[in-house]
C-alpha cells in the first residue's frame with residue numbers, strides 16, 4: 001500500500017460523518033483526527049474517502065503487531081467459532097489460564113507470579129491498587145508528576161494533568177501523594193517527605209511516562225525507589241500500559257531498568273486491538289485479594305485472550321522488541337539531522353520505538369503547543385496520522401506498528417521531516 005491523499009483532509013464523507021457524530025455522540029469523547037476509518041492493515045489506515053495514511057498513533061499504542069495481523073485475526077476467528085463469552089466468573093476456559101501462565105513466566109518479577117485480566121488500562125491500575133491495599137492493609141498511594149493512569153475515579157485521581165483529565169470531576173480519592181517524576185534531569189527526592197512511608201500501600205510509576213511526554217525514568221531513580229519500597233514494605237507497581245509489549249525494545253520496559261517491581265499493569269497492545277488488560281505479579285501479593293474481590297463481567301474475555309496468545313507468538317516470531325530498537329534508531333537519527341535547521345526541536349528522548357520529539361519556542365525555550373499542532377496538521381494532510389503527548393502538549397510521539405516495513409518507515413519519516421521543517 002502507498003500513501004494516497006486524494007481529497008482535502010478531512011474528505012467529504014468524513015465531514016458528513018463528523019456532522020452526524022456531533023449530533024449523536026457525547027463531545028467529551030474527543031478525536032484527534034477528523035478522518036473516519038474504513039479499513040486498516042499493517043501500518044496503514046484507509047479512510048472513508050479512500051485516502052491512505054501511515055499510522056504513527058497505532059490506536060494509541062494498541063497495535064504494536066500491526067493492524068489486522070493475519071495470525072491474530074485467525075486466533076480471534078477460531079475463538080469466535082468456539083464460544084464468545086461464558087464469563088470467567090461463571091465458568092472458566094483455557095485461553096485465560098494459558099495467557100496467565102504465559103505472561104507470568106515472562107514478566108520481569110522475582111519468584112512465582114500470577115495474572116488476572118480486565119478490560120482497560122485504568123481498570124488494571126485500579127486493581128493493582130486494590131491488591132496492594134489488601135496485601136499491606138494501608139491506604140496511601142504514591143504517584144508522580146506527568147503520570148497518566150486512566151480516567152476512572154482512582155486512576156484519574158492518580159493522574160497528573162488537570163485539563164482535560166480531571167477538570168470538574170472532583171472530589172478525588174484521598175491519600176494520594178505525589179513526587180516529581182524522576183528523569184535524566186530530575187532526581188528522585190525521598191528526603192523531607194510530607195507523608196509517612198508506613199502508610200503507603202503502593203507506588204505506581206511508568207518506566208517511560210507516556211501521556212506525560214515520553215519521558216524515560218532514570219535507572220538510578222528506579223533503583224532508589226525499589227530500595228525505598230523494600231525498606232518500607234511498599235508494593236512497587238510498574239504501569240506498563242503504554243511502555244509494554246515490545247514498544248521500548250524489550251517485551252517489558254522494566255527489563256531495562258535493572259530492578260524488579262512487585263506488580264506490573266499491562267493493557268493496550270497485549271491483545272492486538274481488543275480490550276484486554278492485566279495485573280501480573282508476585283503470587284503471594286496477587287492472592288491477597290479475597291475471592292470475588294477483583295474481576296468483572298468481561299475481564300479476560302476469551303476472544304481477547306486468544307488474540308493475546310497470538311500476539312505473543314507474533315512478538316517472538318517476528319522479533320518485534322528488537323525491531324522496536326531499529327525503528328527507534330531510524331526515527332532518532334532522522335530527527336537529529338533536522339536539529340540545526342529547525343531550532344524548535346528541543347530534543348529527542350525515549351526508549352526503543354517509544355520516541356518523543358520535544359517542540360519548543362526557540363526564543364524562550366518554552367513548550368510550543370501551537371507549533372506542535374501545526375506539525376500534526378501538516379502530517380495528517382500529507383498522509384501521516386499522529387497524536388501529540390506531554391503535559392504541555394508539545395511532544396510528537398511515535399507509536400507506529402512495530403511491523404512497519406523499512407520502505408514505509410522511510411516514507412513516513414520523509415513526511416514527518418517535512419512537517420517539522422515547514423512548521
Ligand SMILES: Cc1ncc(COP(=O)(O)O)c(C=O)c1O
Pocket residue numbers: 060119120121122123125148149150151206210211239240241242243267268
Ligand atoms: C501508562 C498508562 N496507564 C493507564 C492508561 C489507561 O488506559 P485505558 O485508556 O485503557 O484505561 C494509559 C492510557 O493511555 C496509560 O498510558
